Amino acid sequence: MAKYPGVSMMVTRRLPRYYRCLEDLIQKGVERISSREFAQIIGFTASQIRQDLNCFGGFGQQGYGYNVSVLYQEIGRILSVDREYPAILVGAGNLGLALVNHMGFQQKGFKLTGIFDKNPSIIGKIVGGWPVCDVEEMGAFCKAHKPVAAALCVPDSAALEVAERLVRNGVRGFWNFTHHDLSLLYKQEDVAVENVYLGDSLMTLTFLVTELIEE
Amino acid sequence: MAKYPGVSMMVTRRLPRYYRCLEDLIQKGVERISSREFAQIIGFTASQIRQDLNCFGGFGQQGYGYNVSVLYQEIGRILSVDREYPAILVGAGNLGLALVNHMGFQQKGFKLTGIFDKNPSIIGKIVGGWPVCDVEEMGAFCKAHKPVAAALCVPDSAALEVAERLVRNGVRGFWNFTHHDLSLLYKQEDVAVENVYLGDSLMTLTFLVTELIEE
DNA sequence: TAGATTGTTAATCGATTAACAATC
DNA sequence: TAGATTGTTAATCGATTAACAATC
Numbered sequence: 068m069a070k071y072p073g074v075s076m077m078v079t080r081r082l083p084r085y086y087r088c089l090e091d092l093i094q095k096g097v098e099r100i101s102s103r104e105f106a107q108i109i110g111f112t113a114s115q116i117r118q119d120l121n122c123f124g125g126f127g128q129q130g131y132g133y134n135v136s137v138l139y140q141e142i143g144r145i146l147s148v149d150r151e152y153p154a155i156l157v158g159a160g161n162l163g164l165a166l167v168n169h170m171g172f173q174q175k176g177f178k179l180t181g182i183f184d185k186n187p188s189i190i191g192k193i194v195g196g197w198p199v200c201d202v203e204e205m206g207a208f209c210k211a212h213k214p215v216a217a218a219l220c221v222p223d224s225a226a227l228e229v230a231e232r233l234v235r236n237g238v239r240g241f242w243n244f245t246h247h248d249l250s251l252l253y254k255q256e257d258v259a260v261e262n263v264y265l266g267d268s269l270m271t272l273t274f275l276v277t278e279l280i281e282e
Numbered sequence: 283m284a285k286y287p288g289v290s291m292m293v294t295r296r297l298p299r300y301y302r303c304l305e306d307l308i309q310k311g312v313e314r315i316s317s318r319e320f321a322q323i324i325g326f327t328a329s330q331i332r333q334d335l336n337c338f339g340g341f342g343q344q345g346y347g348y349n350v351s352v353l354y355q356e357i358g359r360i361l362s363v364d365r366e367y368p369a370i371l372v373g374a375g376n377l378g379l380a381l382v383n384h385m386g387f388q389q390k391g392f393k394l395t396g397i398f399d400k401n402p403s404i405i406g407k408i409v410g411g412w413p414v415c416d417v418e419e420m421g422a423f424c425k426a427h428k429p430v431a432a433a434l435c436v437p438d439s440a441a442l443e444v445a446e447r448l449v450r451n452g453v454r455g456f457w458n459f460t461h462h463d464l465s466l467l468y469k470q471e472d473v474a475v476e477n478v479y480l481g482d483s484l485m486t487l488t489f490l491v492t493e494l495i496e497e
Numbered sequence: 498t499a500g501a502t503t504g505t506t507a508a509t510c511g512a513t514t515a516a517c518a519a520t521c
Numbered sequence: 522t523a524g525a526t527t528g529t530t531a532a533t534c535g536a537t538t539a540a541c542a543a544t545c
Binding site: 101102103113117118120121125127128129130131132133 | 500501502503504505
Protein backbone atom coordinates (compact mmCIF):
# COMPACT_ATOMS: atom_id res chain seq x y z
CA MET A 68 0.00 0.00 0.00
CA ALA A 69 1.15 3.48 -0.86
CA LYS A 70 2.04 5.68 2.08
CA TYR A 71 0.32 8.75 0.68
CA PRO A 72 -2.50 7.38 -1.44
CA GLY A 73 -4.58 10.54 -1.72
CA VAL A 74 -1.83 12.81 -2.97
CA SER A 75 -2.39 14.20 -6.46
CA MET A 76 0.27 14.44 -9.13
CA MET A 77 -0.01 18.23 -8.92
CA VAL A 78 1.05 18.17 -5.30
CA THR A 79 3.71 15.51 -5.90
CA ARG A 80 5.39 17.60 -8.55
CA ARG A 81 5.57 20.59 -6.24
CA LEU A 82 7.38 18.68 -3.50
CA PRO A 83 10.81 18.85 -5.14
CA ARG A 84 10.30 22.59 -5.60
CA TYR A 85 9.66 23.02 -1.89
CA TYR A 86 12.64 20.84 -1.13
CA ARG A 87 15.07 22.82 -3.25
CA CYS A 88 13.74 26.14 -2.07
CA LEU A 89 14.20 25.11 1.55
CA GLU A 90 17.73 24.03 0.75
CA ASP A 91 18.43 27.55 -0.50
CA LEU A 92 16.88 29.04 2.64
CA ILE A 93 19.08 26.89 4.88
CA GLN A 94 22.09 28.01 2.86
CA LYS A 95 21.07 31.59 3.50
CA GLY A 96 20.75 30.90 7.22
CA VAL A 97 16.97 31.36 7.40
CA GLU A 98 15.61 29.45 10.40
CA ARG A 99 11.88 29.98 10.25
CA ILE A 100 9.49 31.00 7.51
CA SER A 101 5.77 31.69 7.26
CA SER A 102 3.67 30.33 4.41
CA ARG A 103 3.28 33.94 3.34
CA GLU A 104 7.00 34.59 3.03
CA PHE A 105 7.56 31.19 1.48
CA ALA A 106 4.88 31.93 -1.09
CA GLN A 107 6.62 35.12 -2.12
CA ILE A 108 9.90 33.33 -2.71
CA ILE A 109 8.63 30.21 -4.45
CA GLY A 110 5.87 31.84 -6.48
CA PHE A 111 2.88 29.88 -5.17
CA THR A 112 0.12 31.17 -2.90
CA ALA A 113 0.37 30.81 0.89
CA SER A 114 -2.89 28.86 0.85
CA GLN A 115 -1.51 26.38 -1.60
CA ILE A 116 1.63 25.83 0.41
CA ARG A 117 -0.32 25.14 3.59
CA GLN A 118 -2.75 22.95 1.70
CA ASP A 119 0.06 20.99 0.06
CA LEU A 120 2.03 20.43 3.24
CA ASN A 121 -1.04 19.31 5.14
CA CYS A 122 -1.41 16.38 2.77
CA PHE A 123 1.52 14.92 4.65
CA GLY A 124 1.16 16.29 8.15
CA GLY A 125 1.13 19.43 10.25
CA PHE A 126 4.69 20.61 10.04
CA GLY A 127 4.04 24.21 11.07
CA GLN A 128 3.11 25.95 14.26
CA GLN A 129 0.39 28.56 14.65
CA GLY A 130 1.80 31.98 15.25
CA TYR A 131 5.30 30.89 14.30
CA GLY A 132 5.31 29.41 10.82
CA TYR A 133 7.58 26.60 9.70
CA ASN A 134 11.01 25.66 10.93
CA VAL A 135 13.04 25.61 7.74
CA SER A 136 15.39 22.75 8.54
CA VAL A 137 12.64 20.60 10.04
CA LEU A 138 10.45 21.10 6.99
CA TYR A 139 13.41 20.39 4.72
CA GLN A 140 14.05 17.10 6.46
CA GLU A 141 10.39 16.15 6.44
CA ILE A 142 9.98 16.76 2.73
CA GLY A 143 13.22 14.92 2.06
CA ARG A 144 11.83 11.98 3.97
CA ILE A 145 8.51 12.14 2.10
CA LEU A 146 10.35 12.22 -1.23
CA SER A 147 12.68 9.47 -0.02
CA VAL A 148 15.71 11.30 -1.35
CA ASP A 149 17.82 9.72 1.39
CA ARG A 150 17.32 6.28 -0.13
CA GLU A 151 19.88 4.61 -2.34
CA TYR A 152 17.74 2.58 -4.67
CA PRO A 153 20.02 0.80 -7.12
CA ALA A 154 19.50 2.27 -10.58
CA ILE A 155 20.99 1.78 -14.00
CA LEU A 156 21.46 3.89 -17.08
CA VAL A 157 20.64 2.42 -20.46
CA GLY A 158 21.99 4.30 -23.44
CA ALA A 159 25.34 5.98 -22.91
CA GLY A 160 25.04 8.53 -25.69
CA ASN A 161 25.48 12.25 -25.19
CA LEU A 162 22.39 12.64 -23.08
CA GLY A 163 23.01 9.57 -20.94
CA LEU A 164 26.55 10.65 -20.19
CA ALA A 165 25.38 14.15 -19.35
CA LEU A 166 22.95 12.74 -16.81
CA VAL A 167 25.65 10.62 -15.20
CA ASN A 168 28.21 13.38 -15.04
CA HIS A 169 25.96 16.34 -14.40
CA MET A 170 23.22 14.96 -12.16
CA GLY A 171 23.62 13.52 -8.71
CA PHE A 172 21.63 10.31 -8.75
CA GLN A 173 22.61 9.92 -5.14
CA GLN A 174 21.00 12.49 -2.86
CA LYS A 175 17.98 12.11 -5.07
CA GLY A 176 17.10 8.64 -3.88
CA PHE A 177 19.14 6.57 -6.29
CA LYS A 178 22.56 5.06 -6.58
CA LEU A 179 23.89 4.37 -10.03
CA THR A 180 25.09 0.78 -10.23
CA GLY A 181 25.61 0.16 -13.92
CA ILE A 182 25.66 1.67 -17.40
CA PHE A 183 24.66 -0.16 -20.55
CA ASP A 184 24.87 0.49 -24.25
CA LYS A 185 24.65 -1.35 -27.54
CA ASN A 186 27.39 0.51 -29.37
CA PRO A 187 30.67 -1.49 -29.37
CA SER A 188 32.73 1.68 -29.63
CA ILE A 189 31.35 2.89 -26.29
CA ILE A 190 31.29 -0.42 -24.42
CA GLY A 191 34.19 -0.70 -22.01
CA LYS A 192 34.73 3.02 -21.58
CA ILE A 193 34.67 4.30 -18.03
CA VAL A 194 31.95 6.88 -17.37
CA GLY A 195 31.28 8.45 -14.01
CA GLY A 196 33.35 5.69 -12.44
CA TRP A 197 31.50 2.87 -14.17
CA PRO A 198 32.48 0.84 -17.21
CA VAL A 199 29.86 0.89 -19.96
CA CYS A 200 28.59 -2.68 -20.34
CA ASP A 201 27.01 -4.45 -23.28
CA VAL A 202 23.19 -4.40 -23.11
CA GLU A 203 23.32 -8.14 -23.59
CA GLU A 204 24.71 -8.44 -20.08
CA MET A 205 21.79 -6.44 -18.67
CA GLY A 206 19.61 -9.42 -17.82
CA ALA A 207 22.34 -11.14 -15.83
CA PHE A 208 23.23 -7.86 -14.15
CA CYS A 209 19.63 -7.30 -13.06
CA LYS A 210 19.40 -10.77 -11.57
CA ALA A 211 22.55 -10.08 -9.59
CA HIS A 212 22.10 -6.43 -8.58
CA LYS A 213 18.32 -5.98 -8.66
CA PRO A 214 18.13 -2.39 -9.91
CA VAL A 215 14.85 -0.74 -8.98
CA ALA A 216 14.88 2.01 -11.60
CA ALA A 217 16.40 2.78 -14.97
CA ALA A 218 17.18 5.97 -16.84
CA LEU A 219 16.19 5.29 -20.43
CA CYS A 220 18.33 7.20 -22.90
CA VAL A 221 18.11 4.80 -25.81
CA PRO A 222 16.82 5.70 -29.28
CA ASP A 223 13.03 5.82 -29.55
CA SER A 224 13.00 2.67 -31.64
CA ALA A 225 14.58 0.62 -28.86
CA ALA A 226 12.50 2.05 -26.02
CA LEU A 227 9.74 -0.54 -25.82
CA GLU A 228 11.96 -3.57 -26.14
CA VAL A 229 14.44 -2.37 -23.52
CA ALA A 230 11.67 -1.29 -21.14
CA GLU A 231 9.90 -4.63 -21.35
CA ARG A 232 13.11 -6.52 -20.77
CA LEU A 233 13.83 -4.42 -17.69
CA VAL A 234 10.32 -4.82 -16.30
CA ARG A 235 10.63 -8.58 -16.69
CA ASN A 236 13.83 -8.27 -14.67
CA GLY A 237 12.18 -6.42 -11.84
CA VAL A 238 12.69 -2.75 -12.68
CA ARG A 239 9.83 -0.73 -11.20
CA GLY A 240 10.57 2.81 -12.31
CA PHE A 241 11.70 4.57 -15.47
CA TRP A 242 13.21 7.96 -15.97
CA ASN A 243 12.20 8.01 -19.57
CA PHE A 244 13.93 10.28 -22.08
CA THR A 245 12.56 8.51 -25.15
CA HIS A 246 9.41 9.69 -26.85
CA HIS A 247 7.44 6.54 -26.18
CA ASP A 248 4.99 7.19 -23.38
CA LEU A 249 5.84 4.17 -21.21
CA SER A 250 3.17 5.11 -18.68
CA LEU A 251 0.64 4.13 -21.34
CA LEU A 252 2.22 0.70 -21.52
CA TYR A 253 2.28 0.08 -17.79
CA LYS A 254 -1.00 1.62 -16.73
CA GLN A 255 -2.18 -1.58 -15.08
CA GLU A 256 1.10 -2.98 -13.83
CA ASP A 257 2.86 -1.36 -10.97
CA VAL A 258 5.54 0.54 -12.79
CA ALA A 259 6.29 4.21 -12.17
CA VAL A 260 7.20 6.29 -15.20
CA GLU A 261 8.57 9.79 -15.27
CA ASN A 262 8.54 10.97 -18.86
CA VAL A 263 10.96 13.74 -19.78
CA TYR A 264 10.01 14.90 -23.22
CA LEU A 265 12.80 17.32 -24.07
CA GLY A 266 11.63 17.71 -27.63
CA ASP A 267 8.12 18.59 -26.50
CA SER A 268 9.55 21.05 -24.04
CA LEU A 269 11.43 22.86 -26.79
CA MET A 270 8.37 22.95 -29.01
CA THR A 271 6.37 24.43 -26.14
CA LEU A 272 8.96 27.18 -25.91
CA THR A 273 8.64 27.75 -29.65
CA PHE A 274 4.92 28.25 -29.26
CA LEU A 275 5.33 30.60 -26.30
CA VAL A 276 8.02 32.67 -28.01
CA THR A 277 5.90 32.98 -31.14
CA GLU A 278 2.91 34.12 -29.08
CA LEU A 279 5.20 36.74 -27.61
CA ILE A 280 6.89 38.18 -30.64
CA GLU A 281 4.41 37.83 -33.47
CA GLU A 282 2.13 40.80 -33.29
CA MET B 283 -0.92 40.57 -29.58
CA ALA B 284 -0.79 36.84 -29.10
CA LYS B 285 -2.44 34.79 -31.81
CA TYR B 286 -4.08 32.37 -29.41
CA PRO B 287 -4.66 34.40 -26.27
CA GLY B 288 -7.22 32.16 -24.58
CA VAL B 289 -5.21 28.96 -24.77
CA SER B 290 -4.27 27.49 -21.40
CA MET B 291 -0.87 26.06 -20.54
CA MET B 292 -2.50 22.66 -20.17
CA VAL B 293 -3.59 22.71 -23.79
CA THR B 294 -0.31 24.22 -24.98
CA ARG B 295 1.68 21.39 -23.42
CA ARG B 296 -0.44 18.80 -25.16
CA LEU B 297 0.15 20.25 -28.61
CA PRO B 298 3.62 18.72 -29.04
CA ARG B 299 2.19 15.36 -27.99
CA TYR B 300 -0.42 15.57 -30.72
CA TYR B 301 2.23 16.64 -33.18
CA ARG B 302 4.53 13.72 -32.48
CA CYS B 303 1.73 11.22 -32.43
CA LEU B 304 0.51 12.41 -35.81
CA GLU B 305 4.05 12.10 -37.14
CA ASP B 306 4.03 8.44 -36.09
CA LEU B 307 0.66 7.92 -37.75
CA ILE B 308 1.90 9.40 -41.01
CA GLN B 309 4.91 7.09 -40.82
CA LYS B 310 2.54 4.16 -40.45
CA GLY B 311 0.55 5.31 -43.46
CA VAL B 312 -2.63 6.22 -41.57
CA GLU B 313 -4.62 8.78 -43.56
CA ARG B 314 -7.62 9.56 -41.39
CA ILE B 315 -8.35 9.18 -37.71
CA SER B 316 -11.32 9.80 -35.46
CA SER B 317 -10.95 11.49 -32.11
CA ARG B 318 -11.94 8.14 -30.59
CA GLU B 319 -9.12 6.23 -32.25
CA PHE B 320 -6.68 9.04 -31.61
CA ALA B 321 -7.65 9.01 -27.94
CA GLN B 322 -6.86 5.33 -27.67
CA ILE B 323 -3.39 5.80 -29.10
CA ILE B 324 -2.38 8.96 -27.28
CA GLY B 325 -4.00 8.19 -23.94
CA PHE B 326 -6.32 11.20 -23.67
CA THR B 327 -10.10 11.19 -23.99
CA ALA B 328 -11.80 11.82 -27.32
CA SER B 329 -13.62 14.77 -25.76
CA GLN B 330 -10.37 16.35 -24.68
CA ILE B 331 -8.83 15.98 -28.11
CA ARG B 332 -11.80 17.62 -29.81
CA GLN B 333 -11.91 20.34 -27.16
CA ASP B 334 -8.19 21.00 -27.48
CA LEU B 335 -8.17 21.16 -31.26
CA ASN B 336 -11.15 23.47 -31.35
CA CYS B 337 -9.16 26.08 -29.46
CA PHE B 338 -7.39 26.62 -32.75
CA GLY B 339 -10.00 25.85 -35.34
CA GLY B 340 -12.24 23.14 -36.77
CA PHE B 341 -9.80 20.78 -38.38
CA GLY B 342 -12.09 17.78 -38.53
CA GLN B 343 -15.10 16.81 -40.54
CA GLN B 344 -18.31 15.37 -39.15
CA GLY B 345 -18.75 11.74 -40.02
CA TYR B 346 -15.14 11.43 -41.21
CA GLY B 347 -12.78 12.45 -38.46
CA TYR B 348 -9.46 14.16 -39.01
CA ASN B 349 -7.12 13.96 -41.96
CA VAL B 350 -3.84 12.97 -40.35
CA SER B 351 -1.45 14.90 -42.57
CA VAL B 352 -3.63 18.02 -42.61
CA LEU B 353 -3.87 18.00 -38.82
CA TYR B 354 -0.14 17.40 -38.55
CA GLN B 355 0.57 20.42 -40.70
CA GLU B 356 -1.92 22.58 -38.84
CA ILE B 357 -0.47 21.78 -35.43
CA GLY B 358 3.04 22.28 -36.79
CA ARG B 359 1.95 25.71 -37.95
CA ILE B 360 0.33 26.53 -34.60
CA LEU B 361 3.47 25.47 -32.76
CA SER B 362 5.60 27.36 -35.32
CA VAL B 363 8.01 24.47 -35.61
CA ASP B 364 8.72 25.49 -39.19
CA ARG B 365 10.32 28.73 -38.00
CA GLU B 366 14.05 29.17 -37.67
CA TYR B 367 14.34 31.57 -34.79
CA PRO B 368 18.02 32.18 -34.14
CA ALA B 369 18.95 30.64 -30.80
CA ILE B 370 22.09 30.22 -28.76
CA LEU B 371 23.37 27.77 -26.19
CA VAL B 372 25.02 29.08 -23.07
CA GLY B 373 27.00 26.55 -21.09
CA ALA B 374 28.74 23.89 -23.14
CA GLY B 375 29.11 21.33 -20.36
CA ASN B 376 27.92 17.76 -20.63
CA LEU B 377 24.27 18.68 -20.74
CA GLY B 378 24.67 21.55 -23.18
CA LEU B 379 26.63 19.41 -25.58
CA ALA B 380 24.09 16.62 -25.31
CA LEU B 381 21.34 19.04 -26.31
CA VAL B 382 23.29 20.27 -29.31
CA ASN B 383 24.24 16.82 -30.51
CA HIS B 384 21.14 14.90 -29.56
CA MET B 385 18.31 17.37 -30.14
CA GLY B 386 17.28 18.89 -33.39
CA PHE B 387 16.86 22.58 -32.64
CA GLN B 388 15.83 22.97 -36.23
CA GLN B 389 12.50 21.36 -37.03
CA LYS B 390 11.45 22.54 -33.60
CA GLY B 391 11.34 26.21 -34.49
CA PHE B 392 14.91 27.18 -33.77
CA LYS B 393 18.23 27.40 -35.50
CA LEU B 394 21.34 27.23 -33.37
CA THR B 395 23.60 30.14 -34.22
CA GLY B 396 26.18 30.14 -31.46
CA ILE B 397 27.55 28.37 -28.38
CA PHE B 398 29.07 30.10 -25.38
CA ASP B 399 30.98 29.02 -22.31
CA LYS B 400 33.18 30.51 -19.63
CA ASN B 401 35.63 27.63 -19.35
CA PRO B 402 38.86 28.37 -21.31
CA SER B 403 39.51 24.68 -21.84
CA ILE B 404 36.26 24.37 -23.79
CA ILE B 405 36.35 27.67 -25.68
CA GLY B 406 37.40 27.18 -29.26
CA LYS B 407 36.32 23.57 -29.55
CA ILE B 408 33.94 22.75 -32.36
CA VAL B 409 30.61 21.35 -31.22
CA GLY B 410 27.76 20.45 -33.53
CA GLY B 411 29.48 22.47 -36.23
CA TRP B 412 29.94 25.56 -34.06
CA PRO B 413 33.01 26.83 -32.25
CA VAL B 414 32.43 27.41 -28.55
CA CYS B 415 32.88 31.12 -27.92
CA ASP B 416 33.80 33.01 -24.78
CA VAL B 417 30.74 34.29 -22.91
CA GLU B 418 32.38 37.70 -22.95
CA GLU B 419 31.69 37.87 -26.68
CA MET B 420 28.03 37.14 -26.10
CA GLY B 421 26.90 40.77 -25.97
CA ALA B 422 28.54 41.63 -29.25
CA PHE B 423 27.23 38.45 -30.80
CA CYS B 424 23.67 39.26 -29.74
CA LYS B 425 23.87 42.72 -31.25
CA ALA B 426 25.02 41.20 -34.53
CA HIS B 427 22.89 38.07 -34.75
CA LYS B 428 19.85 38.94 -32.62
CA PRO B 429 19.14 35.52 -31.09
CA VAL B 430 15.54 35.21 -29.97
CA ALA B 431 16.02 32.36 -27.50
CA ALA B 432 18.72 30.77 -25.40
CA ALA B 433 19.21 27.33 -23.91
CA LEU B 434 20.58 27.94 -20.43
CA CYS B 435 22.89 25.16 -19.30
CA VAL B 436 25.10 27.19 -16.99
CA PRO B 437 25.63 26.43 -13.29
CA ASP B 438 22.79 27.60 -11.04
CA SER B 439 24.95 30.33 -9.59
CA ALA B 440 25.41 31.97 -12.99
CA ALA B 441 21.79 31.65 -14.10
CA LEU B 442 20.46 35.04 -13.08
CA GLU B 443 23.37 37.09 -14.31
CA VAL B 444 23.50 35.37 -17.69
CA ALA B 445 19.72 35.56 -18.12
CA GLU B 446 19.62 39.26 -17.34
CA ARG B 447 22.44 39.99 -19.73
CA LEU B 448 20.64 38.10 -22.47
CA VAL B 449 17.31 39.82 -21.84
CA ARG B 450 19.06 43.18 -22.06
CA ASN B 451 20.35 41.99 -25.42
CA GLY B 452 16.91 41.13 -26.74
CA VAL B 453 16.51 37.44 -25.92
CA ARG B 454 12.80 36.70 -25.46
CA GLY B 455 12.78 33.02 -24.52
CA PHE B 456 14.72 30.67 -22.30
CA TRP B 457 15.01 26.94 -22.34
CA ASN B 458 16.11 26.86 -18.76
CA PHE B 459 18.00 23.89 -17.34
CA THR B 460 19.16 25.71 -14.21
CA HIS B 461 17.22 25.51 -10.99
CA HIS B 462 16.43 29.17 -10.83
CA ASP B 463 12.83 29.72 -11.82
CA LEU B 464 13.36 32.45 -14.39
CA SER B 465 9.64 32.77 -15.02
CA LEU B 466 9.43 34.28 -11.54
CA LEU B 467 11.91 36.93 -12.58
CA TYR B 468 10.21 37.88 -15.81
CA LYS B 469 6.59 37.69 -14.81
CA GLN B 470 5.92 41.24 -15.89
CA GLU B 471 8.25 41.54 -18.81
CA ASP B 472 7.53 39.72 -21.98
CA VAL B 473 9.91 36.83 -21.68
CA ALA B 474 8.91 33.21 -22.23
CA VAL B 475 10.50 30.64 -19.97
CA GLU B 476 10.39 26.89 -20.27
CA ASN B 477 11.88 25.44 -17.12
CA VAL B 478 13.29 21.92 -17.33
CA TYR B 479 13.98 20.81 -13.81
CA LEU B 480 15.74 17.50 -14.34
CA GLY B 481 16.60 17.16 -10.66
CA ASP B 482 12.98 17.67 -9.67
CA SER B 483 11.93 15.15 -12.26
CA LEU B 484 14.23 12.53 -10.75
CA MET B 485 13.00 13.27 -7.24
CA THR B 486 9.43 12.88 -8.45
CA LEU B 487 10.36 9.44 -9.73
CA THR B 488 11.90 8.62 -6.37
CA PHE B 489 8.64 9.49 -4.67
CA LEU B 490 6.57 7.46 -7.12
CA VAL B 491 8.85 4.44 -6.90
CA THR B 492 8.77 4.54 -3.11
CA GLU B 493 4.98 4.72 -3.14
CA LEU B 494 5.05 1.63 -5.32
CA ILE B 495 7.50 -0.60 -3.54
CA GLU B 496 7.18 0.29 0.12
CA GLU B 497 4.34 -1.77 1.52
C1' DT C 498 -2.52 37.97 27.13
C1' DA C 499 -2.37 39.77 22.28
C1' DG C 500 -0.57 38.96 17.76
C1' DA C 501 0.56 35.95 14.38
C1' DT C 502 0.00 32.18 11.60
C1' DT C 503 -1.35 27.68 11.08
C1' DG C 504 -4.71 23.81 9.77
C1' DT C 505 -8.93 23.18 7.66
C1' DT C 506 -13.33 24.09 5.77
C1' DA C 507 -15.95 26.54 2.32
C1' DA C 508 -16.07 29.15 -2.13
C1' DT C 509 -14.23 29.80 -6.53
C1' DC C 510 -12.12 28.82 -10.46
C1' DG C 511 -10.55 26.07 -14.28
C1' DA C 512 -10.06 21.82 -16.63
C1' DT C 513 -11.98 17.50 -18.01
C1' DT C 514 -15.70 14.67 -19.36
C1' DA C 515 -20.30 13.76 -21.07
C1' DA C 516 -23.96 14.68 -24.09
C1' DC C 517 -26.06 15.94 -28.19
C1' DA C 518 -27.45 18.77 -32.00
C1' DA C 519 -25.22 19.99 -36.34
C1' DT C 520 -23.48 18.18 -40.48
C1' DC C 521 -20.52 15.73 -43.55
C1' DT D 522 -30.61 8.99 -46.99
C1' DA D 523 -28.44 6.71 -42.86
C1' DG D 524 -24.34 6.35 -40.15
C1' DA D 525 -20.63 8.38 -38.22
C1' DT D 526 -18.26 11.79 -35.98
C1' DT D 527 -17.43 16.41 -35.26
C1' DG D 528 -17.98 21.07 -32.81
C1' DT D 529 -19.91 22.89 -28.85
C1' DT D 530 -22.63 23.40 -24.83
C1' DA D 531 -23.68 21.65 -20.28
C1' DA D 532 -22.31 18.81 -16.20
C1' DT D 533 -18.79 17.09 -13.42
C1' DC D 534 -14.72 16.86 -11.34
C1' DG D 535 -10.52 18.46 -9.25
C1' DA D 536 -7.43 22.02 -7.97
C1' DT D 537 -6.68 26.56 -6.25
C1' DT D 538 -7.85 30.35 -3.43
C1' DA D 539 -10.18 32.63 0.35
C1' DA D 540 -11.72 32.74 4.93
C1' DC D 541 -11.61 31.89 9.65
C1' DA D 542 -11.67 29.36 13.90
C1' DA D 543 -8.06 26.97 16.48
C1' DT D 544 -3.89 27.62 18.85
C1' DC D 545 0.87 28.54 19.57
